[in-house]
Amino acid sequence: xxxxxxxxxxxxxxxxxxxxxxxxxxxxxxxxxxxxxxxxxxxxxxxxxxxxxxxxxxxxxxxxxxxxxxxxxxxxxxxxxxxxxxxxxxxxxxxxxxxxxxxxxxxxxxxxxxxxxxxxxxxxxxxxxxxxxxxxxxxxxxxxxxxxxxxxxxxxxxxxxxxxxxxxxxxxxxxxxxxxxxxxxxxxxxxxxxxxxxxxxxxxxxxxxxxxxxxxxxxxxxxxxxxxxxxxxxxxxxxxxxxxxxxxxxxxxxxxxxxxxxxxxxxxxxxxxxxxxxxxxxxx
Amino acid sequence: xxxxxxxxxxxxxxxxxxxxxxxxxxxxxxxxxxxxxxxxxxxxxxxxxxxxxxxxxxxxxxxxxxxxxxxxxxxxxxxxxxxxxxxxxxxxxxxxxxxxxxxxxxxxxxxxxxxxxxxxxxxxxxxxxxxxxxxxxxxxxxxxxxxxxxxxxxxxxxxxxxxxxxxxxxxxxxxxxxxxxxxxxxxxxxxxxxxxxxxxxxxxxxxxxxxxxxxxxxxxxxxxxxxxxxxxxxxxxxxxxxxxxxxxxxxxxxxxxxxxxxxxxxxxxxxxxxxxxxxxxxxxxxxxxxxxxxxxxxxxxxxxxxxxxxxxxxxxxxxx
Numbered sequence: 001x002x003x004x005x006x007x008x009x010x011x012x013x014x015x016x017x018x019x020x021x022x023x024x025x026x027x028x029x030x031x032x033x034x035x036x037x038x039x040x041x042x043x044x045x046x047x048x049x050x051x052x053x054x055x056x057x058x059x060x061x062x063x064x065x066x067x068x069x070x071x072x073x074x075x076x077x078x079x080x081x082x083x084x085x086x087x088x089x090x091x092x093x094x095x096x097x098x099x100x101x102x103x104x105x106x107x108x109x110x111x112x113x114x115x116x117x118x119x120x121x122x123x124x125x126x127x128x129x130x131x132x133x134x135x136x137x138x139x140x141x142x143x144x145x146x147x148x149x150x151x152x153x154x155x156x157x158x159x160x161x162x163x164x165x166x167x168x169x170x171x172x173x174x175x176x177x178x179x180x181x182x183x184x185x186x187x188x189x190x191x192x193x194x195x196x197x198x199x200x201x202x203x204x205x206x207x208x209x210x211x212x213x214x215x216x217x218x219x220x221x222x223x224x225x226x227x228x229x230x231x232x233x234x235x236x237x238x239x240x241x242x243x244x245x246x247x248x249x250x251x252x253x254x255x256x257x258x259x260x261x262x263x264x265x266x267x268x269x270x271x272x273x274x275x276x277x278x279x280x281x282x283x284x
Numbered sequence: 285x286x287x288x289x290x291x292x293x294x295x296x297x298x299x300x301x302x303x304x305x306x307x308x309x310x311x312x313x314x315x316x317x318x319x320x321x322x323x324x325x326x327x328x329x330x331x332x333x334x335x336x337x338x339x340x341x342x343x344x345x346x347x348x349x350x351x352x353x354x355x356x357x358x359x360x361x362x363x364x365x366x367x368x369x370x371x372x373x374x375x376x377x378x379x380x381x382x383x384x385x386x387x388x389x390x391x392x393x394x395x396x397x398x399x400x401x402x403x404x405x406x407x408x409x410x411x412x413x414x415x416x417x418x419x420x421x422x423x424x425x426x427x428x429x430x431x432x433x434x435x436x437x438x439x440x441x442x443x444x445x446x447x448x449x450x451x452x453x454x455x456x457x458x459x460x461x462x463x464x465x466x467x468x469x470x471x472x473x474x475x476x477x478x479x480x481x482x483x484x485x486x487x488x489x490x491x492x493x494x495x496x497x498x499x500x501x502x503x504x505x506x507x508x509x510x511x512x513x514x515x516x517x518x519x520x521x522x523x524x525x526x527x528x529x530x531x532x533x534x535x536x537x538x539x540x541x542x543x544x545x546x547x548x549x550x551x552x553x554x555x556x557x558x559x560x561x562x563x564x565x566x567x568x569x570x571x572x573x574x575x576x577x578x579x580x581x582x583x584x585x586x587x588x589x590x591x592x593x594x595x596x597x598x599x600x601x602x603x604x
Contacts (some may be wrong), residue, residue, distance in 0.1 A: 003387055003388055003390065004388065006387060007384050007387050007388045010383075010384060010387075011373060011376070011384060014375065014376055014380065015373075015375055016375060097371050097372070097373065097374065098368070098369060098371030099371045099372065099373060101334075101337075101339050101367055101368075101371060102370075102371045102372070102385060102428060103385070103388060104337075104338070104339060104355075104360075105337055105339075105360060105363075105364075105365045105367070106360070106385050106388040106389035106431075106432075107357050107360040107361050107388070107389045107390070107432075108357065108388055108389075109355075109357055277341075279334070279339065279340045279341055280334070280339040280340070282330050282331070282333075282334045282339060282340070282367050282368045
């Protein structure tokens, strides 16, 4: 098992796409922070703020006290998409290159290869989360210094909860990518379907379901992955409305955590079953 | 019978209701031999090899590979394989690819350099595989199969894409492996190579084993006698009068083909010379493996015939 994990980590570390995805995540975060800070500090002419807008209070969202919440909001669903891509590329590419057969011929069982991939991905996702929160904390510290303002850092327990929440959310989207890749036995279609679902279908579904209203449709809406991931983020406070991150918490935090965990378990169970039972392509 | 390294019993694979890739295959590979696994494209060779490696699940039947069920880690630990196109991580160098597979298979890292040297890739070891030619990938595939220094090698078209020098090197490697006591199963369309290295061959067609045996058994008896004589029509008449009209046939300008077993070459020569016919050539017609292969795998060939044993019957190919 340890061999399989080491090999997978070696491959992920050497693969340019891992670094590109991590780089995009950080770039998104930095861009988001700078835009928000600039927007609040120097509002464009004609900008419409909510009634009772308080600049000093609004700036608190880019200071250390809010670095967990703002970090997640800034990255948003694109962070989930990047993790989905990570999951697809780490597994689906093996089908495209035909390397699964070469891996399995070396002797490890399918379970070992599958588990090795999952553990390695979990480690990379944790690094992504730590990187994201670390950069979020860093830039918030720079901004609060630059503005000569003060802001209290979240306590250790909250930071640890933030790391856990990030790991869960990013892990779930990575599992979604793994699920699509093993099910479709390729990367290209998995990426297409994953991106369309994550960035378009969920938004349309939510708009439809909440638009129609009623207990049944609202209940279905509360089962959607994105609704639950945003509800997990909302545990760390609701962002100011002008951020576009005024998350409408539709699900209780604990229930959201459980729902996201169940999604992850289902994705991995289906992916694992597909990988264990189906034939491996012999060609490319 | 010597120990069997691979044995399949009624092994079958059905992909769908109308695609039966492998049909009741009974294959026997003896320890220490080079076994040529032949068949036209789509005959079921790769599917069979995939089943032996545990990559493809059989629909029915069973197999034992190196004393274990196909795909069992204990069995895989004793074998190395190259199936279909060699597959590697394009963003890693050739050496790093082998390091990945060596680590996963628990092979010592010193085997990586040794394998690279064996296939002549030491100079390109640090280049990304994405920049390799097809021949280099093929060599790397063979190197990957050698990493575990296995007792059994399963090589699917190891010479595919190689230049003539590479083909010779692979042939020498196979012979070297046999000298070391290893068992090699390999498929190839280069029948000349197969004739040069294989101890035994199995021929599959449309999923069924249509022949299995030593090369001599597979090629069968001589295909008759080729006679070049002048005048040819007189020679044909003389042979027909003495041994029967069905024993002789024209085989080209000035050439006659006398059916195998119909008449000894010496008797033909004596009869023709005595009648004043000039005989300029008289030689047995040896069927090549290619002749037999084409015969066995012809669209109207004998897949429904006996599943094992050397083929029989007169040759249908042109005389050589």
